[in-house]
Structures are given as C-alpha cells and as structure tokens.
Amino acid sequence: MSIHTTDQGWVLETATTGYALGLNAAGLLTHRYWGRRLTSPDDYPPAPNPLAWASFNSAAQSTPEEYPGYAGETFIDPCIKVTFADGVRDVVLRFESAEQRDGDQPELRIILRDTAYPLRVTLHYRVHHAHDLIERWATATNEGDAPISIERMLSAEWHLPPGSGYRLSHLTGRWADEMNLRREPLVQGLKVLESRRINTSHHHSPWFAIDRGAADEDSGQVWFGALAWSGNWKIVAEVTDFDTTRVKIGLNDWDFAWRLGAGEQFVTPSSFAGYSDAGFGKASRSFHDLVRAQLLPHGDAVRQVLYNSWEATLFDVDERSQVELARLAAEMGVELFVMDDGWFHGRTSDRAGLGDWWPDAVKFPSGLSPLIAQVNALGMQFGLWVEPEMVNPDSELYRAHPDWVIHFPTRARTEGRNQLILNVARQDVQGYLIDTIDRLLTEHNIAFIKWDMNRSVSEPGWPDAPGDQREIWVRYVQGLYHIWGTLRARHPQVIWQSCSGGGARADLGILRLADQIWASDNTEPTARLQIQEGFSQVFPASTMESWVTDMGPEYLPLSFRFHVSMCGSLGVGGHLVHWGAARRAEAAGLIALYKAIRHIVHQGDMYRLRSPHDHAFSAVQYVSKDKAEGVLFAFRTHIPRPANLPPIYLRGLDPDARYEVEGFAGARSGRAWMEAGLTLELADFGSTARRITEALRD
Structure with missing residues (x-):
C-alpha cells in the first residue's frame, strides 16, 4: 500500500x-x-x-x-x-x-x-x-x-x-x-x-x-x-x-x-x-x-535518425533541392527526412507567409505529394516544420483576421522576427489551426511535425476576452494544449517535436503531447555539451533532438560532432552536398554505430560521470535496464599541455558480473570498472564512444 x-x-x-x-x-x-x-x-x-x-x-x-x-x-x-x-x-x-x-x-x-x-x-x-x-x-x-x-x-x-x-x-x-x-x-x-x-x-x-x-x-x-x-x-x-x-x-x-x-x-x-x-x-x-x-505519447520507443534541410537550403526550398538532399541522406542511413521553413504559401523570407499553411504554388506547383513520394521511395519517412501560433502581417490570414493576434488596441503591435502571436486562447483561432493542420496531415503522408514558436509575448491584451484579460496567460496554454491534443488524437501516428527558438518550451507539460524537445538552436558541439547536461537534469536522452551540423570550428572532427549528438536523439543538419563523398561515408559509419547503441541511450539509465560545466574532459554513460550492456562517451575540449587525463569510474553496472569495455583487453568485474576505473587517451577536441558488454557467464 x-x-x-x-x-x-x-x-x-x-x-x-x-x-x-x-x-x-x-x-x-x-x-x-x-x-x-x-x-x-x-x-x-x-x-x-x-x-x-x-x-x-x-x-x-x-x-x-x-x-x-x-x-x-x-x-x-x-x-x-x-x-x-x-x-x-x-x-x-x-x-x-x-x-x-x-x-x-x-x-x-x-x-x-x-x-x-x-x-x-x-x-x-x-x-x-x-x-x-x-x-x-x-x-x-x-x-x-x-x-x-x-x-x-x-x-x-x-x-x-x-x-x-x-x-x-x-x-x-x-x-x-x-x-x-x-x-x-x-x-x-x-x-x-x-x-x-x-x-x-x-x-x-x-x-x-x-x-x-x-x-x-x-x-x-x-x-x-x-x-x-x-x-x-x-x-x-x-x-x-x-x-x-x-x-x-x-x-x-x-x-x-x-x-x-x-x-x-x-x-x-x-x-x-x-x-x-x-x-x-x-x-x-x-x-x-x-x-x-x-x-510521452509514444513511450520509450527509440527515435529515428533525422535529417533536417534548414541549414542547407534556408528558405530556398523546392522539390529538386529537397530530393537531392534526401538521396544523400538515405545513402547515409537516415530514416526521417524533414523539410523545414520555407515550404508554404508566400514564404520567401521570414517577413511573409506565417499563417497560410498550404504548399507554395511557385515552389511546389504539384503540391507536396510528389516530394513525399520520392522521400518514401528512398526508404525514409517525411516530416515538416510548422509555426502555427505565429502570423506575419504579410499573410492572407492576417489580412483577413487582424483581430486574431494578441494586442492592446491603443498600442503599436510589436513584431518579433517580423511576426505577431495568434491568440490561441480564442476558440475561432483554435478551430482555424486545428482544421488547417488537420487537412495538411490528412492529405499527406507526414510522420513528423516540428512545432516551432520564435518569439516571446508583447502587448498581452485580449480586447474581447470573455472575462478578465489577465486570464490570457493560462487560457493561451490551455488553448495550445487543446489544439495539439486534438491533432494528436486525430493523427496518433505522428511524432511531434516541441521547439521554441530552441529550448524555450522544454517542460514536462509539453511532453504529454510531444515526444521530443529541440533543446537549443545552438548546435556548436562544445557548447552543446553543457546544454545537454543541463537538459538531462529533467529529461531523458530520447526526448532531446541533437543535430550534427556545420556549426562550429573546422578543427572539430566529424566524429566529435556525432558523438555529442549521439547522446540524445541523433539528427543531421549539415549541407550534405558540401560534405563530399568521404565525409558522408564517415557519417554513414557513425550512424550505423548509433543505430546499434541507441536503444541503450534512449531506454537505459544515464550516469553523468564528469561534468562539462566543471571539466574540459567530460564523460557520460548509459546502461541498459538489465545491466547487460552500456556505452561510454568521453570528450576532451582544450586542456593545456602537458596533461594527464584522470581516470573514469563507470557506474550502474552489476558489481558481480564481468564486463568487456571496447578498447580494453579482457573482462573485469563491474565492481572493478566502477572502483578502479579506466584511463583514456584523447587529444584536444577528441572524443570516443566505447561499448560496454557483459561477458558470457560460465
């Protein structure tokens, strides 16, 4: 009891x-x-x-x-x-x-x-x-x-x-x-x-x-x-x-x-x-x-390896450019191809289009279906970026309903990123967004939605509110939950990601609706180490979408970038055309490794061994629930020479079982790995991923 x-x-x-x-x-x-x-x-x-x-x-x-x-x-x-x-x-x-x-x-x-x-x-x-x-x-x-x-x-x-x-x-x-x-x-x-x-x-x-x-x-x-x-x-x-x-x-x-x-x-x-x-x-x-x-709506299921085309094409999306990227992504072993901003009506920059959630006729004269069919034929699922809570003044929606945004009648409407916030506390706004996004999902084979929100509130007014205008702070979120919850109920197979200019909507409430959170717009790998450790205080690795991109110093190896992102739900966001065949082949090998260990990362127990907040040499470990296998990630940023790296003491193993750690000869007891530790050799901006496997019992 x-x-x-x-x-x-x-x-x-x-x-x-x-x-x-x-x-x-x-x-x-x-x-x-x-x-x-x-x-x-x-x-x-x-x-x-x-x-x-x-x-x-x-x-x-x-x-x-x-x-x-x-x-x-x-x-x-x-x-x-x-x-x-x-x-x-x-x-x-x-x-x-x-x-x-x-x-x-x-x-x-x-x-x-x-x-x-x-x-x-x-x-x-x-x-x-x-x-x-x-x-x-x-x-x-x-x-x-x-x-x-x-x-x-x-x-x-x-x-x-x-x-x-x-x-x-x-x-x-x-x-x-x-x-x-x-x-x-x-x-x-x-x-x-x-x-x-x-x-x-x-x-x-x-x-x-x-x-x-x-x-x-x-x-x-x-x-x-x-x-x-x-x-x-x-x-x-x-x-x-x-x-x-x-x-x-x-x-x-x-x-x-x-x-x-x-x-x-x-x-x-x-x-x-x-x-x-x-x-x-x-x-x-x-x-x-x-x-x-x-x-989580889909529980502890492992997450697919994702490619997002934003950094490659920005707003210049069309069927040809997306298919070219999709073919390269599929060759690398990517499982989910996501087209980001720029696909919808009138969207040539961040100054127009938000609110008009149908394919742009110039960029996609035959709609999205031909692109989605080609992505599916490559063996990948298709995903899409949306920002339903926002509207550009230069949009069909705003011209028809300027009263739908949060505003004070006597004040200028402050724009952030050239956009205003739709008042999703209103039932008519809720109805419009539900109908529009529902139509998009019903008419297309879309498996993943990245739901973004790229500004904070200003002029928090609701002139025709049914009660006190100050209720907007709560009714807005209730309206958001209603929209998202209704769409989830109608399309339960869709995986949703919560994004708000990075990590501005990361909380336990949104995880009743979304399976993933975009932790930060900062994808620079050394910065991500601290961001990801902070994120892990509350959220499991399976919820943390983490991309390998072209952001960061040239001296960071591709393996370092991948190892950082492997500590969450792996995604790729670099310009694959510019990567070249050799780099794409290296990425394919790293993606294959990730697929072999992601069940441990997503479903196992996490142990923060050395904090990147405190140390230039950091480490994190994941152990399966049955303690039969694990994986160790270690990262070195910059440590002045000469330097000897301290031992790493593993955690979460069965002390009486025997384990092999990749790169070390022989099996040792879990107690030995946890109490005596192991020593790694890493150069500046080096990293490693080592599998941990329980040795066969006699």
Missing part, C-alpha cells in the same frame, strides 16, 4: 521514500516528513506545533502548512490568495475531509474549505511508486453564487527538513545558451525563478533541486521537483528567520487573475517532486523513467 492513514495523519510512500502530513493541535494541515522511507507508517513524526516568537511572529509564521493561504499573521509567501465579491482579500482554509483512491496510481485528496465563504480547495497527492515521485496539484471550486477572483494559486509547497545550509540547483540561460546548471546557497529571504513570456522560456527552467551543500552525482540527500506547464510559471524558494526552508511552485501570479464563477473550478498544473539519497544522478533518473513510462 502506498498511502497510509494513521492517528497522526497520512503517509505517502514510494519505493524508497516517505512523505507525511497531518493536522496539528491548531487544526492546520501541516507537513510532517519528506525523506527516506521509514520502517513503519507509525514511525513518521507527528505534526509540528511551533510556539510564537513574539507579538511580531506568531506560531502560524513557523507552521509548515501544506498549502498556506494569505491570512492572519503568517507573513510568509502564500500558495493561494483570492478576493471575494464583498472585497475580503484573504482566504482562511481549514480541513474538512480526506479521500483515498487506490489503483496503479494511488491518490490522496485533502478537502479544505474557507471558514466564511463557499470556496473549496482540494489538494491532490498522486503517488508514482516505482519512480519515487509524488505528483501534486490543487483544485479550487466556487460553491456559491457570487464570483471569486483568484490572484494567486500555486500547485504545491514542498517543505525541507528544519535546518540551514541548503543549496539550490537550477537552470539559467538565454537564446542559444540554454540550460546552464547553477548551484548557489539559499539564504534568508525569497529566491524567485520565473517566466513571464507566455512560454517556458530560454532563461529559466521550472525545475529545482535542493541539497545540504555537499551532494554530488552519486551521493548525498537531494530534494527536487518540476512543474508540468508550458506557460508562465514561478518557483519561490523561501528561507525564514526560523531555520525553515520551503519551495513553492506553480503558475506565475504576475499580471494574473482568474474570475471563478458560480459552480466553476480552477485546476492548477501538476508539480512532480521526489527525494534522492544517492545524489543528483538518481534524482534525474527518476524523472527520466517517469517521462518515458507515463508522459
């Missing part, structure tokens, strides 16, 4: 962790414990009853409430704040009842109710036992006749054990420089990470990990979590003056309001969180397993 009810409250247990909550003497729903699973449900500590410090600091301020509202003398950052119809601007929630639902994903529901108003708040706790994760979200229900204005409603508050000295890990960045891993001490006050851009953003990721300052990949206690949402979000890490630390996560309340009408409900996105007693690596693998087992 994963959920236990005791005299002290409730205990949620996963395979190795425990989470406890209960009512304290004041009747408040409080946090009791989060950490390693204890022997018995009765072992978990009781709900705390802290004392007041002074008239300035009541007991409520030190009480670790599971879902605190803005009320009374708490003076902490709350999870929920509302305004009732009579102008009262706080919410006083008290426990009413609890419900438990068993099954494959057990769920505990705690019902709280305001003491004076018809507002019910339900806290949901779902246990993902095998993945050592707990999923939390909240539902607000207006049971009265008058509307309630929600000003803040987060998904969850996660409490750390009492004490100080915690360290926060998070991801920062910018366009072409995403997913930089940062670690910094948490001190008294609020540390805020957020997006206000209507998408997840390049600049921060809705993920956190907290340790006591000394955890590493393989050891130490780590508390971690992420939000499954593709719009504005917020993480607040709060350290009080009473040695308590808490992390709130959910929808960003900046410029947010929601009119909750009579009988209506508002549901927050899910927050997933867990505890690791074996460092950051185990925390990441928990997320990887969850994503592959429960979120």
Whole structure:
C-alpha cells in the first residue's frame, strides 16, 4: 500500500521514500516528513506545533502548512490568495475531509474549505511508486453564487527538513545558451525563478533541486521537483528567520487573475517532486523513467535518425533541392527526412507567409505529394516544420483576421522576427489551426511535425476576452494544449517535436503531447555539451533532438560532432552536398554505430560521470535496464599541455558480473570498472564512444 492513514495523519510512500502530513493541535494541515522511507507508517513524526516568537511572529509564521493561504499573521509567501465579491482579500482554509483512491496510481485528496465563504480547495497527492515521485496539484471550486477572483494559486509547497545550509540547483540561460546548471546557497529571504513570456522560456527552467551543500552525482540527500506547464510559471524558494526552508511552485501570479464563477473550478498544473539519497544522478533518473513510462505519447520507443534541410537550403526550398538532399541522406542511413521553413504559401523570407499553411504554388506547383513520394521511395519517412501560433502581417490570414493576434488596441503591435502571436486562447483561432493542420496531415503522408514558436509575448491584451484579460496567460496554454491534443488524437501516428527558438518550451507539460524537445538552436558541439547536461537534469536522452551540423570550428572532427549528438536523439543538419563523398561515408559509419547503441541511450539509465560545466574532459554513460550492456562517451575540449587525463569510474553496472569495455583487453568485474576505473587517451577536441558488454557467464 502506498498511502497510509494513521492517528497522526497520512503517509505517502514510494519505493524508497516517505512523505507525511497531518493536522496539528491548531487544526492546520501541516507537513510532517519528506525523506527516506521509514520502517513503519507509525514511525513518521507527528505534526509540528511551533510556539510564537513574539507579538511580531506568531506560531502560524513557523507552521509548515501544506498549502498556506494569505491570512492572519503568517507573513510568509502564500500558495493561494483570492478576493471575494464583498472585497475580503484573504482566504482562511481549514480541513474538512480526506479521500483515498487506490489503483496503479494511488491518490490522496485533502478537502479544505474557507471558514466564511463557499470556496473549496482540494489538494491532490498522486503517488508514482516505482519512480519515487509524488505528483501534486490543487483544485479550487466556487460553491456559491457570487464570483471569486483568484490572484494567486500555486500547485504545491514542498517543505525541507528544519535546518540551514541548503543549496539550490537550477537552470539559467538565454537564446542559444540554454540550460546552464547553477548551484548557489539559499539564504534568508525569497529566491524567485520565473517566466513571464507566455512560454517556458530560454532563461529559466521550472525545475529545482535542493541539497545540504555537499551532494554530488552519486551521493548525498537531494530534494527536487518540476512543474508540468508550458506557460508562465514561478518557483519561490523561501528561507525564514526560523531555520525553515520551503519551495513553492506553480503558475506565475504576475499580471494574473482568474474570475471563478458560480459552480466553476480552477485546476492548477501538476508539480512532480521526489527525494534522492544517492545524489543528483538518481534524482534525474527518476524523472527520466517517469517521462518515458507515463508522459510521452509514444513511450520509450527509440527515435529515428533525422535529417533536417534548414541549414542547407534556408528558405530556398523546392522539390529538386529537397530530393537531392534526401538521396544523400538515405545513402547515409537516415530514416526521417524533414523539410523545414520555407515550404508554404508566400514564404520567401521570414517577413511573409506565417499563417497560410498550404504548399507554395511557385515552389511546389504539384503540391507536396510528389516530394513525399520520392522521400518514401528512398526508404525514409517525411516530416515538416510548422509555426502555427505565429502570423506575419504579410499573410492572407492576417489580412483577413487582424483581430486574431494578441494586442492592446491603443498600442503599436510589436513584431518579433517580423511576426505577431495568434491568440490561441480564442476558440475561432483554435478551430482555424486545428482544421488547417488537420487537412495538411490528412492529405499527406507526414510522420513528423516540428512545432516551432520564435518569439516571446508583447502587448498581452485580449480586447474581447470573455472575462478578465489577465486570464490570457493560462487560457493561451490551455488553448495550445487543446489544439495539439486534438491533432494528436486525430493523427496518433505522428511524432511531434516541441521547439521554441530552441529550448524555450522544454517542460514536462509539453511532453504529454510531444515526444521530443529541440533543446537549443545552438548546435556548436562544445557548447552543446553543457546544454545537454543541463537538459538531462529533467529529461531523458530520447526526448532531446541533437543535430550534427556545420556549426562550429573546422578543427572539430566529424566524429566529435556525432558523438555529442549521439547522446540524445541523433539528427543531421549539415549541407550534405558540401560534405563530399568521404565525409558522408564517415557519417554513414557513425550512424550505423548509433543505430546499434541507441536503444541503450534512449531506454537505459544515464550516469553523468564528469561534468562539462566543471571539466574540459567530460564523460557520460548509459546502461541498459538489465545491466547487460552500456556505452561510454568521453570528450576532451582544450586542456593545456602537458596533461594527464584522470581516470573514469563507470557506474550502474552489476558489481558481480564481468564486463568487456571496447578498447580494453579482457573482462573485469563491474565492481572493478566502477572502483578502479579506466584511463583514456584523447587529444584536444577528441572524443570516443566505447561499448560496454557483459561477458558470457560460465
């Protein structure tokens, strides 16, 4: 049983962790414990009853409430704040009842109710036992006749054990420089990470990990979590003056309001969180397993080797140029050919065409079908790039519906990349995009869609909104999910990729719809090492599309470029005509190697052995779930000479089994490879991929 009810409250247990909550003497729903699973449900500590410090600091301020509202003398950052119809601007929630639902994903529901108003708040706790994760979200229900204005409603508050000295890990960045891993001490006050851009953003990721300052990949206690949402979000890490630390996560309340009408409900996105007693690596693998087992539309299937023609032809696409590239790609062993931007009506540059999603009659006078047929005849599937949320002012769609974009009537409409954002919160816009993309997929044999979004929001207005205009931040994402979800239901065979100028829409929410994420527009291999390590904190390798391109210094060998991209879902984006026969032949050999190992990379466990954030000599390893095989990738960028590379200590092997590592004579025990390690020789900007195979048992 994963959920236990005791005299002290409730205990949620996963395979190795425990989470406890209960009512304290004041009747408040409080946090009791989060950490390693204890022997018995009765072992978990009781709900705390802290004392007041002074008239300035009541007991409520030190009480670790599971879902605190803005009320009374708490003076902490709350999870929920509302305004009732009579102008009262706080919410006083008290426990009413609890419900438990068993099954494959057990769920505990705690019902709280305001003491004076018809507002019910339900806290949901779902246990993902095998993945050592707990999923939390909240539902607000207006049971009265008058509307309630929600000003803040987060998904969850996660409490750390009492004490100080915690360290926060998070991801920062910018366009072409995403997913930089940062670690910094948490001190008294609020540390805020957020997006206000209507998408997840390049600049921060809705993920956190907290340790006591000394955890590493393989050891130490780590508390971690992420939000499954593709719009504005917020993480607040709060350290009080009473040695308590808490992390709130959910929808960003900046410029947010929601009119909750009579009988209506508002549901927050899910927050997933867990505890690791074996460092950051185990925390990441928990997320990887969850994503592959429960979120991805096509599960843990291996991904095809892809070629994308963008860097070869840019906007100058036509049937002849694409077929020429497709023939070369097929000879190399590519399985999926993707035509990028430039194929649709009026699209000769980034100044026109967005919104008009039908083949350009000049470039493709017979439509796309002849091209697709030739690609299929070469033994490859066909994919296409689209950017449905955007519109160019120079387009048939905008000329017909200028009111469909996000805008303020009295302000100039700021263009980014010469485009405006369609308001997909509108039902008419949703209908247009569903019908248009559905027709495209129905009339053509398209197996893959790269869905892009190349700007952040400006003038976030909705003049004829049905309620408060500030609801646009949530309704936009809900509309996006509706469009994408409807198309997925109609075309379940299609593989979708989430792209937003690179990694600006990388989150657990979009992975319920997309099987892949484009991590960054930066394909320079040495830069990708850090981007990919940051990406791996949350997402498995199978979701990370990674191209081999012509971007990067000439002195980087083709093998280095391929090895970097092999650490994810391999794609190729260079100009194949310019590569020449010798380079294409070398690429074919590397693609064949990747096909032999990709099931390990996509479906196995990942171990970050040496961080490219910290070292010019880095390494990452993948091990199959049955521990029978693995693959080691190692990379050296620039290290001044003379230099001796340090040993690499493998991970994840069966210590009692014997393994052979490619390039090393003889078999050794898994324990020997992990404890004694191995030494590689690499020159500057050298790399290697070494297969690891369990030796035959006697």
